[in-house]
Amino acid sequence: MKNVYATALVENILAGVSPETALANLKMLLQSRGHSRLWSQILKTAKRELVNKLERTSPQVVVADADHKHLDVAIKEALTLLGATDESYLVKIDKTLGGGFSLRVRGQLIDKSYKRTLINLYEKITK
Amino acid sequence: MSTVIIDRIKKEIESLNVTAKPEEVGVVVSVGDGVAEIEGLEKAQMMEMVLFETSGGESLETAMKRSVVLFGLVLNLEEDTVKVVVLGESSLVKEGMVVRRTGKLLSVPVGEEIVGRVVNALGEAIDGKGTITAKKNMPIERVAYGVMDRSSVNEPIHTGVKAIDSMIPIGRGQRELIIGDRGTGKTTIAIDTIINQKYEPKDKRPICIYVAIGQKRSKTASIMAKLEAAGALEYTVIVAASAAEASPMLFLAPFSGVAIGEYFMEQGKDVLVVFDDLSKHAVAYRQMSLLLRRPPGREAYPGDIFYLHSRLLERSAKLSKELGGGSITALPIIETQEGDVAAYIPTNVISITDGQIFLETDLFNKGIRPALNVGISVSRVGSSAQTKAMKKVSGKIRLELAQFRELEAFMQFASDLDEDTKKRIESGRRYVELLKQAQGNPMPFYKQVASIYGANNGLLAGAEANNVRLIEESFLAFLERDRPEILTTIETGRDLTEDTSGQLNVAIADFKEAHKQYYNQF
Numbered sequence: 001m002k003n004v005y006a007t008a009l010v011e012n013i014l015a016g017v018s019p020e021t022a023l024a025n026l027k028m029l030l031q032s033r034g035h036s037r038l039w040s041q042i043l044k045t046a047k048r049e050l051v052n053k054l055e056r057t058s059p060q061v062v063v064a065d066a067d068h069k070h071l072d073v074a075i076k077e078a079l080t081l082l083g084a085t086d087e088s089y090l091v092k093i094d095k096t097l098g099g100g101f102s103l104r105v106r107g108q109l110i111d112k113s114y115k116r117t118l119i120n121l122y123e124k125i126t127k
Numbered sequence: 128m129s130t131v132i133i134d135r136i137k138k139e140i141e142s143l144n145v146t147a148k149p150e151e152v153g154v155v156v157s158v159g160d161g162v163a164e165i166e167g168l169e170k171a172q173m174m175e176m177v178l179f180e181t182s183g184g185e186s187l188e189t190a191m192k193r194s195v196v197l198f199g200l201v202l203n204l205e206e207d208t209v210k211v212v213v214l215g216e217s218s219l220v221k222e223g224m225v226v227r228r229t230g231k232l233l234s235v236p237v238g239e240e241i242v243g244r245v246v247n248a249l250g251e252a253i254d255g256k257g258t259i260t261a262k263k264n265m266p267i268e269r270v271a272y273g274v275m276d277r278s279s280v281n282e283p284i285h286t287g288v289k290a291i292d293s294m295i296p297i298g299r300g301q302r303e304l305i306i307g308d309r310g311t312g313k314t315t316i317a318i319d320t321i322i323n324q325k326y327e328p329k330d331k332r333p334i335c336i337y338v339a340i341g342q343k344r345s346k347t348a349s350i351m352a353k354l355e356a357a358g359a360l361e362y363t364v365i366v367a368a369s370a371a372e373a374s375p376m377l378f379l380a381p382f383s384g385v386a387i388g389e390y391f392m393e394q395g396k397d398v399l400v401v402f403d404d405l406s407k408h409a410v411a412y413r414q415m416s417l418l419l420r421r422p423p424g425r426e427a428y429p430g431d432i433f434y435l436h437s438r439l440l441e442r443s444a445k446l447s448k449e450l451g452g453g454s455i456t457a458l459p460i461i462e463t464q465e466g467d468v469a470a471y472i473p474t475n476v477i478s479i480t481d482g483q484i485f486l487e488t489d490l491f492n493k494g495i496r497p498a499l500n501v502g503i504s505v506s507r508v509g510s511s512a513q514t515k516a517m518k519k520v521s522g523k524i525r526l527e528l529a530q531f532r533e534l535e536a537f538m539q540f541a542s543d544l545d546e547d548t549k550k551r552i553e554s555g556r557r558y559v560e561l562l563k564q565a566q567g568n569p570m571p572f573y574k575q576v577a578s579i580y581g582a583n584n585g586l587l588a589g590a591e592a593n594n595v596r597l598i599e600e601s602f603l604a605f606l607e608r609d610r611p612e613i614l615t616t617i618e619t620g621r622d623l624t625e626d627t628s629g630q631l632n633v634a635i636a637d638f639k640e641a642h643k644q645y646y647n648q649f
Contacts, residue, residue, distance in 0.1 A: 109152040
């Protein structure tokens with residue numbers, strides 16, 4: 001039940017309803033139906049759904065280090081290749097990459113990280 | 128460190144392509160019971176292989192140590208997601224994991240290197256004899272050859288089982304179903320058929336592929352040992368998807384087997400594929416379909432269960448001369464419950480195949496082994512798939528047994544029967560005894576011809592039914608020792624000329640003279 005409420009809340013927010021209004025209205029609805037106990041769980045689920053949706057729709061760049069200025073040009077080139085030049089992107093830090101970056105724009109990925117290159121090389125050699 | 132390895136690494140580094148290339152990816156939304164739901168992958172194809180990015184979040188060292196390449200198979204294309212069955216350890220798949228398209232349909236490595244090996248449903252070696260480096264891959268799913276690409280089935284494949292080769296002959300390119308309850312000898316017939324191929328000349332010997340679906344690993348291991356001991360493993364491939372494996376592997380195994388067979392068929396060779404057994408294959412497909420949330424039909428099987436087996440078995444064919452003349456002969460096995468051949472899956476497969484061999488528990492328990500019910504077993508190809516020699520001797524045995532079956536009901540009134548009926552019953556009993564055969568003891572066709580000819584021409588006259596097998600054994604030993612030219616003539620000429628028949632008649636008379644102790648005067 002909580003998933004249904006959470007999905008409805010997220011869809012309302014994404015449709016343009018202001019978050020404050022959506023939350024207030026949801027609270028009233030839960031009170032009228034006697035489902036107030038689900039409030040915290042609904043918020044958690046809705047937050048997770050929103051974060052997932054954002055990650056899936058916005059370009060995401062994963063880098064190994066917080067200081068990645070030297071990769072800006074390469075990242076811009078990759079964004080152009082994937083047709084997302086004008087979009088702002090989310091940045092995530094993943095130290096396991098070793099270096100380089102990976103860029104995901106919706107259903108497409110460009111992976112120029114050291115980790116992926118070395119794993120590909122290792123798999124080719126050991127095949 | 129070996130220079131070979133160093134050179135290989137240097138070559139790989141030199142040819143490494145570091146230019147950016149966009150890949151199509153999706154993200155795992157949920158995973159459970161071996162099925163992963165993936166968002167994205169909008170252009171994924173049905174039966175396409177996808178690769179799970181299992182190294183996400185792990186250090187390079189950990190990823191290399193584990194070194195697992197985890198593939199999935201796209202089986203459901205839905206509105207916003209695709210459902211993928213995991214071909215491996217599904218516990219490695221996590222929510223949020225990136226999944227890449229490979230752009231390739233599922234294929235299996237094929238080639239001469241695979242003969243003599245035991246592989247899984249993906250073509251990976253599991254016999255501990257090293258990896259198989261095949262030069263070619265064949266797609267697992269493929270459209271069967273059309274009508275105009277085929278020729279008629281006219282060449283026999285000898286099972287080594289007298290009852291089958293004489294009365295239910297199988298041809299190269301035919302599909303003959305072996306159906307019966309548990310423990311009636313279905314696998315035995317299939318294995319004996321494979322072993323019997325060692326009597327064929329090397330250029331005519333079919334490559335044998337035994338597909339073990341949902342079997343116990345101990346059973347597969349004992350079959351492998353049996354084939355190895357008989358010298359049959361050198362021309363056999365075993366494709367094993369054991370009961371311990373996930374249902375997608377059981378679903379794929381027969382298709383992998385027939386794909387391996389198609390490689391050899393297209394080279395003009397003959398192939399024998401045994402599917403042991405398709406009942407378990409249907410159950411695995413049902414399990415997989417239910418997990419993919421496909422709508423269940425009769426007995427909870429999916430609506431395309433018939434298509435599953437029809438498209439598999441249609442890939443057996445005898446190709447035309449223009450395409451090399453190769454063939455795939457299929458021996459699918461179906462296990463019935465309490466002899467119910469009118470159940471869903473058995474009736475499906477009976478309607479697909481070109482004949483069936485019925486094995487009955489009653490006959491098995493009475494000591495008639497192989498427990499074939501020759502009355503209701505049939506081969507729709509018939510005598511087109513028999514050598515001339517066998518055609519000449521098999522007519523009488525069929526008639527005698529048919530008459531015996533009719534008279535069997537009167538056997539309890541033996542004292543009230545006329546002499547002629549009593550003689551027919553005794554003759555029928557002798558033929559039933561003649562058709563009994565020990566497990567793992569396939570008989571080459573030329574010996575079968577000599578044995579049945581003898582039975583048709585007085586070899587067993589005056590003998591008690593209990594002595595029949597002893598007489599047969601002694602007669603064949605007598606021929607091998609004293610008249611080997613008769614057997615050689617039948618083997619090479621594949622016919623029973625008047626001359627050979629004359630020699631056999633003389634041999635029978637001589638044998639009876641020398642072995643009077645086997646005969647009572649009835």
